[in-house]
Amino acid sequence: MPRARGVVAATTGFLGLSSTRRAAALALVVCALALTVAVPLRNYVAQRQELAAVSEQQQVLAAEVARLAQERARLSDPAEIEAQARSRLGYVMPGEVPYVVQLPVAPGPDQADAANAGVPWYRVLWREVAEGPQ
Template identity: 55%
Template sequence: MPTGRPAQRDRKNGADAARRTREPAPARRPRGDSDAGSTRRRRPGSARTRSPAGTGGAFKLSSTRRAAVLAILVCAMALSVSVPLRTYIGQRDELAELERREHQLSQEVQRLEERKAELSDPQRLEAEARRRLGYVRPGETPYIVELPSQQEKESAEKAEASETKPWYQRLWNTFTGEGK
């Protein structure tokens, strides 16, 4: 009968002698044998059911596996946040562009309304038609005076200058592009 005391050392032969119970010990099977219907019961304190100290933790995972699972969770969260964030930023930029365009169009509408008010005056309308379209009243003789532009003056001066140069200088200028 067990009393709860630790095993006592037998002084005669030096072996540990534990108090024994009257129940017979279960028969052991070889490791290769296994019955499909039989279940093996282990004692609660056996070393096979306990994990070593310092390993296992939450969900019985090693620290490396826990770190990998944590990294995967962080990546999944980042990916799930990135798509809506990208959509939000895109829509915010698009909204700013539309507001800018609306402001620009409202200014243009205001300018055109002012222009419409100007052209509602018949004298202003007649002056615009004479100036831009070249309209004249019956019996008037139109005169068009065209002044030479600055570009035409420069090209005429270059032509005169090139005529005074010798032929070989003009030929060289056509290769170098200075005569243009």
């Protein structure tokens, strides 16, 4: 019988386990390691993506700050303020004579609709009645 014991010992191998059980244990260890590494790796990748998005947003905001600083410097110039007041608000200096040139334009169908936008219907009707047929 000593021979039978040697055959069993030869097939069980390492730690008294068969090769199928050893493969299953190895697969279980590999899966456990994969799951142990997967969660921190996913967190790392997500944080890297978030860091890239925040860095891009910071660059956009820095460019906006630079643009606004340039505009503030431009608008702090009294000559620029005077030019803006003249062009936007139509201001003139004392002693100057302002001239406004208006070119006559025949309203087309799109312009007539744009002119009537926001005007109540009864005012449009009254204007058409008062002007008469054209």
